[in-house]
Amino acid sequence: xxxxxxxxxxxxxQEGENLTxxxxxSSVFSSLQWYRQEPGEGPVLLVTVVTGGEVKKLKRLTFxxxxxxxxxxxxxxAAQPGDTGLYLCAGCNxxxxxxxxxxxxxxxxxxxx
Amino acid sequence: xxxVTQSSRYLVKRTGEKVFLxxxxxxxxxxxxxxxxxxxxxxxxxxxxxxxxxxxxGDIPEGYSVSREKKxxxxxxLESASTNQTSMYLCASSLFRGGGTxxxxxxxxxxxxxx
Numbered sequence: 185x186x187x188x189x190x191x192x193x194x195x196x197x198q199e200g201e202n203l204t205x206x207x208x209x210s211s212v213f214s215s216l217q218w219y220r221q222e223p224g225e226g227p228v229l230l231v232t233v234v235t236g237g238e239v240k241k242l243k244r245l246t247f248x249x250x251x252x253x254x255x256x257x258x259x260x261x262a263a264q265p266g267d268t269g270l271y272l273c274a275g276c277n278x279x280x281x282x283x284x285x286x287x288x289x290x291x292x293x294x295x296x297x
Numbered sequence: 298x299x300x301v302t303q304s305s306r307y308l309v310k311r312t313g314e315k316v317f318l319x320x321x322x323x324x325x326x327x328x329x330x331x332x333x334x335x336x337x338x339x340x341x342x343x344x345x346x347x348x349x350x351x352x353x354x355g356d357i358p359e360g361y362s363v364s365r366e367k368k369x370x371x372x373x374x375l376e377s378a379s380t381n382q383t384s385m386y387l388c389a390s391s392l393f394r395g396g397g398t399x400x401x402x403x404x405x406x407x408x409x410x411x412x
Contacts, residue, residue, distance in 0.1 A: 188339075190339075215399070217400070219401075226387055226404050226405050227340075227387075229400045229401070272340065274340075274401075276399050284399070285399060287332075287340040287341075288339050289337050289338055289339040290339050
């Protein structure tokens, strides 16, 4: 089983601060996805990164895929209370049944007003 | 919008009881998945199915079985519930087997407590 380690597990910050969440593995993935899960809801896809070294921006969120496609980071600028939630990275590889995901343990973010 | 609906949001069962968790998706997706979510462990794959009547074991299939009689419906069965199966169960679907980015569409989850 491929493992994805996320850090930190928990993060509590004030509104306006910046933060970075890391997702690391010893395995290579064909692509990597980031999901956000709000309380009482299922995870929702934020972004997919495919190419080593790729950087994608989604408003105040910046996602980067490592050059070797083994790691990724999520940086949030000027965090807002609406960013509160559980952030999950998921590495993707092709299996017999198509694309298969391996999830990290998640980073629980709380942004205080 | 893609809709994945799980039949029960909250269930409380006793040890040894049989438990059915139902999941329905309305977008004609080929792939369907059952995950369990526990704090600090992320999502762990129990079973998945890429076609009607097809099923594949995931990473933690012990104590579970599944049924996919129709394309839109994927059921998770706990034959004899145990306390270590207390968890959040998430159903998901994805578009097709052969390609795409593999984006998963999740239901809202079923929180099962086994006493």
